[in-house]
Amino acid sequence: MLIRQLSVFLENRQGKFAEIARLLGNNNINMKAFTVSESDDFGIARIIVEREKIDTAYNLLKSHSYAVSIHQVNYLNSPNKPGTMAIAMEELSKAGVSIEYMYAFADDDSHNSHLVIRTNNDELANRILSEL
Amino acid sequence: MIWNSKIECMSREEMRVLQGEKLKKIVAHAYQNSPFYKARFDEHGVKPEDIQTIDDIVKLPFTTKQDLRDNYPFNMLAVPMSEIVRLHASSGTTGKPIVVGYTEKDLDNWTEGVARCLTAYGLDKSDMVQVSYGYGLFTGGLGAHAGVQKIGAVALPTSSGNTEKQLQLMQDFGSTAIACTPSYALYMTEEIRKRNIDMNNIKLKVGVFGAEPWTNNMRKELEEKLNIKAYDIYGLTEISGPGVGGECECQNGTHLWEDLFYPEIVDPVTLQPVAPGEKGELVFTTLDKWGMPMIRYRTRDLTSLNYEKCACGRTAVRMSKIMGRSDDMMIIRGVNVFPSQVESILLEFPEYEPYFFIEVDRVNNTDTFVIQVEVKPEYYTDQINQLIKLRQRLASRIQSVIGIQPDIKIVEPNTIERSTGKAKRAIDHRKFE
Numbered sequence: 240m241l242i243r244q245l246s247v248f249l250e251n252r253q254g255k256f257a258e259i260a261r262l263l264g265n266n267n268i269n270m271k272a273f274t275v276s277e278s279d280d281f282g283i284a285r286i287i288v289e290r291e292k293i294d295t296a297y298n299l300l301k302s303h304s305y306a307v308s309i310h311q312v313n314y315l316n317s318p319n320k321p322g323t324m325a326i327a328m329e330e331l332s333k334a335g336v337s338i339e340y341m342y343a344f345a346d347d348d349s350h351n352s353h354l355v356i357r358t359n360n361d362e363l364a365n366r367i368l369s370e371l
Numbered sequence: 372m373i374w375n376s377k378i379e380c381m382s383r384e385e386m387r388v389l390q391g392e393k394l395k396k397i398v399a400h401a402y403q404n405s406p407f408y409k410a411r412f413d414e415h416g417v418k419p420e421d422i423q424t425i426d427d428i429v430k431l432p433f434t435t436k437q438d439l440r441d442n443y444p445f446n447m448l449a450v451p452m453s454e455i456v457r458l459h460a461s462s463g464t465t466g467k468p469i470v471v472g473y474t475e476k477d478l479d480n481w482t483e484g485v486a487r488c489l490t491a492y493g494l495d496k497s498d499m500v501q502v503s504y505g506y507g508l509f510t511g512g513l514g515a516h517a518g519v520q521k522i523g524a525v526a527l528p529t530s531s532g533n534t535e536k537q538l539q540l541m542q543d544f545g546s547t548a549i550a551c552t553p554s555y556a557l558y559m560t561e562e563i564r565k566r567n568i569d570m571n572n573i574k575l576k577v578g579v580f581g582a583e584p585w586t587n588n589m590r591k592e593l594e595e596k597l598n599i600k601a602y603d604i605y606g607l608t609e610i611s612g613p614g615v616g617g618e619c620e621c622q623n624g625t626h627l628w629e630d631l632f633y634p635e636i637v638d639p640v641t642l643q644p645v646a647p648g649e650k651g652e653l654v655f656t657t658l659d660k661w662g663m664p665m666i667r668y669r670t671r672d673l674t675s676l677n678y679e680k681c682a683c684g685r686t687a688v689r690m691s692k693i694m695g696r697s698d699d700m701m702i703i704r705g706v707n708v709f710p711s712q713v714e715s716i717l718l719e720f721p722e723y724e725p726y727f728f729i730e731v732d733r734v735n736n737t738d739t740f741v742i743q744v745e746v747k748p749e750y751y752t753d754q755i756n757q758l759i760k761l762r763q764r765l766a767s768r769i770q771s772v773i774g775i776q777p778d779i780k781i782v783e784p785n786t787i788e789r790s791t792g793k794a795k796r797a798i799d800h801r802k803f804e
């Protein structure tokens with residue numbers, strides 16, 4: 240399924256990400272998952288929060304002058320067992336969908352793994368993944 | 372309409388003859404009556420006899436704003452104070468102000484320049500011009516005022532400020548034109564909107580905008596919001612004041628009144644004249660100003676001149692928009708770089724905010740050239756490659772225009788100082804000792 244993800248532009252300054260984490264935490268917003276990807280002198284933090292809090296998080300970051308945007312990404316919730324991810328990748332590749340980035344995170348009880356997948360065609364990827 | 376068609380539409384050859392005759396006279400006057408110019412000319416080994424035609428102007432030394440400061444207040448005058456009928460002064464942002472003295476004839480010539488501008492904007496004696504430039508030591512108010520009266524229109528001397536009253540009188544009296552800085556005009560449009568003033572009650576048709584650089588975007592905004600035609604009026608206190616030149620109905624360059632104010636474009640580094648049409652620093656010689664002649668005065672404004680006849684019928688040379696100042700030029704890896712060039716390139720990209728900050732340093736004997744920019748909120752993305760590509764496009768564009776490759780550093784929103792105009796837009800950490 241498609242879910243919404245927050246992306247925040249970060250100049251590569253130490254402590255920047257901690258600042259964001261603290262800001263969200265102080266406002267009772269939990270980060271369910273995050274990843275930071277970096278180039279030579281800037282990075283982009285991608286953050287998943289509880290669905291009902293994403294707009295609050297967005298406005299909060301915006302009001303603190305962060306360059307924040309919301310994008311739709313594919314979200315795959317699969318049993319935490321070998322092979323699931325490989326099958327998903329194969330199906331996407333067969334359909335000509337290429338992956339821009341992806342990251343995984345585990346549940347608290349670790350029975351499920353969660354995948355966030357951003358592709359060059361997220362609508363098509365969504366259809367393929369939901370038929371798995 | 373044309374105020375002085377004999378002069379404004381004179382053939383280029385006739386104009387150069389006229390300029391040569393006037394130059395000869397004013398140079399002789401300056402040499403004989405101003406100790407400053409006598410000393411300066413002697414130092415450069417040039418005598419009034421060396422000046423026979425306008426082409427000889429290149430033999431003359433330049434004058435600068437520093438000369439005006441050094442000779443504060445009256446050392447540059449070329450007539451006794453008894454001949455001076457008015458003084459203006461410009462508030463110096465650094466150090467002493469500069470003072471300019473005018474004879475009766477100087478004021479007439481200045482007013483003639485303003486009258487030519489106003490007529491080129493389509494104004495005549497049926498108009499009422501609200502003069503919202505400041506009246507006082509600043510040349511804007513009194514300069515524009517005299518021109519308005521000269522063409523027989525009604526001058527409404529509101530001066531600057533007190534916007535509420537300005538807008539009230541504008542409606543009650545039916546002003547057909549407003550003369551002010553473009554930024555004050557934009558402020559007025561805001562006030563009109565806030566006060567819910569019915570635009571049917573505003574009869575403006577022309578805006579006479581100057582005293583600060585402005586962009587075509589500002590022109591568009593002012594024309595749409597005020598339902599006017601917005602025209603540039605150019606001038607500077609050192610040369611006389613507003614009315615050194617102005618746009619015509621074609622809005623395709625600012626005509627300069629070159630029988631009074633002779634313009635040259637020189638390379639700001641070598642000080643040699645550039646080829647016609649090329650960009651460089653604007654230099655003026657006042658050909659008919661007797662109280663305080665200015666000979667080859669370096670304005671520090673960067674622009675270019677177009678000598679082709681204009682569609683309006685005038686032959687008077689046209690100056691393009693001021694593209695920046697030569698005094699903030701930096702030489703990086705041997706290449707001349709003007710912050711204004713970076714600005715105009717940035718404006719080509721819808722993805723970037725129009726703000727930037729240049730940082731220059733020298734590391735291992737190589738100059739570094741870093742430009743901080745901000746991306747507009749709607750162009751931030753979750754994909755790092757898109758930002759890298761966007762950054763590369765800007766770097767390539769700057770490389771192709773300026774000739775050296777910058778490091779583009781995308782910074783977080785609102786980190787670059789916002790004020791326009793005099794904002795510091797560059798810092799040079801290199802030490803040259």
Ligand SMILES: [Zn+2]
Nearest residue numbers: 619681683685
């Ligand atoms: Zn014209």
